[in-house]
Amino acid sequence: MGNILIEEKSIVVPxxxxxxxxxxxxSSGCFREGEKIFANKLGILNVQNRVLRVVxxxxxxxxxxGDLVVGRITEAGFSGWSADIGASEDASxxxxxxxxxxxxxxxxxxxxxxxxxLIAAKVISVTPNRIVINMRERGLRKLREGRIVxxxxxxxxxxxxxxxxxxxxxKEHTKCEITVGQNGYIWVNGPVEGQFLFEKAVGLIEExxxxxxxxxxxxxxxxxxxxxx
Numbered sequence: 001m002g003n004i005l006i007e008e009k010s011i012v013v014p015x016x017x018x019x020x021x022x023x024x025x026x027s028s029g030c031f032r033e034g035e036k037i038f039a040n041k042l043g044i045l046n047v048q049n050r051v052l053r054v055v056x057x058x059x060x061x062x063x064x065x066g067d068l069v070v071g072r073i074t075e076a077g078f079s080g081w082s083a084d085i086g087a088s089e090d091a092s093x094x095x096x097x098x099x100x101x102x103x104x105x106x107x108x109x110x111x112x113x114x115x116x117x118l119i120a121a122k123v124i125s126v127t128p129n130r131i132v133i134n135m136r137e138r139g140l141r142k143l144r145e146g147r148i149v150x151x152x153x154x155x156x157x158x159x160x161x162x163x164x165x166x167x168x169x170x171k172e173h174t175k176c177e178i179t180v181g182q183n184g185y186i187w188v189n190g191p192v193e194g195q196f197l198f199e200k201a202v203g204l205i206e207e208x209x210x211x212x213x214x215x216x217x218x219x220x221x222x223x224x225x226x227x228x229x
Contacts, residue, residue, distance in 0.1 A: 002035075008047045009158070011210050012039040018052055028064075029054025044210065046157050061086040061153040061183040063131050067123040070148060070181035071133070073116060076109040083119060083133065086153070086183040091131040093121065098135045118143040118187055120179050143179065146189025149199050151206055153184035158209040159202060166205070166215060173222040174198045197225045 002021020006012055018030060019037045026037045030052050039045075043054040063069070063085065071083035071091065080094035095103040099112065113119065120140050125132035134140065151159060160167050160180055171178050174197050176190030188198050201218055208214055 004047065004052075006045050008045055008162075009212075010045050011043070012045050012054060013042055014040055018045060018054075023050060025051045027051050027053040029056065043154070044157070055154045055157060063087050063091070063123045063126050063183070065123055065126060067182040068180075069121055069123060069133065069183040070143070070179055070185035070187045071119050071121055071183075072148070072185075073113045073119065076113065076115060078105065078109075081109060081113050083121070085121075085123075085131070085133070085181070086150075086185055087131055089131065091121075091123070091133045093119075093133050093135065097124065097132065100136060113142065118146065118148065120181070120187065143187045143189070146177070146187050147195070149186045149188055149202055151184045151186060151202055153182065155206050155209045156180060156182055156184055158205050158214060159186065161215065166218065169215070169219060169222065170198055170201055173225070174201075197222065200225065 002019060002023035004019045006018050016039045017036055018039055020035055022035055024037060026032045029041045029043055030037055030039050037052055039054045041054055041056055043056040046053045046055050069085045071085040073081050074084050074090055075082040080092060082090040083093055085091045119142055121133040121135045122137060122140060124134045167178055167180055174190060174194035176188050176194040176198055179187040188195050201222060204218060204221055208217060
């Protein structure tokens with residue numbers, strides 16, 4: 001058996017003991033020493049399925065396999081597309097990872113995705129020289145209309161909330177479709193008033209991500225915003 005010693009979403013500092021016992025696994029931002037897990041950076045503790053991760057308070061997006069990302073097509077080549085996902089370089093979206101059917105090599109790929117199109121994709125490969133994304137799984141698609149709201153990737157867990165509680169509340173009050181990328185790019189589409197309310201809420205989340213009582217703060221702001229419409 002093991003125990004979490006720090007409450008999830010708390011700010012932790014390098015060297016701080018997070019958990020004890022072998023029931024938990026360290027991920028990015030923490031390490032194991034014997035039966036104890038410690039933080040190795042300043043950040044917010046995140047716990048998912050007994051995996052501990054310390055999310056830095058600030059920093060650029062570092063892609064990881066399995067991440068859901070929102071991106072913007074920046075280039076169409078002979079064998080696929082490039083997309084800005086907020087990483088140090090654009091990601092590659094090969095035709096084989098975007099289309100279920102074979103695409104003729106002589107077809108203009110902008111027939112499918114044009115430069116500037118927004119997409120929801122998943123990171124499937126990260127190497128020092130290339131980031132590859134996929135759009136063949138359920139829910140991954142071209143995001144029609146709408147726009148992107150950007151947040152620090154480190155604040156994404158707070159925008160989503162525990163078991164999706166925060167983003168669920170945002171959808172309910174803004175009446176908008178929302179797709180949150182782990183890269184900090186958030187697609188929002190819906191009534192103009194709802195989009196503005198969403199952007200205001202996200203700004204408040206960024207400013208107060210390190211504080212307790214965030215859900216109540218955002219709920220109060222959203223309810224006031226709805227009443228003022």
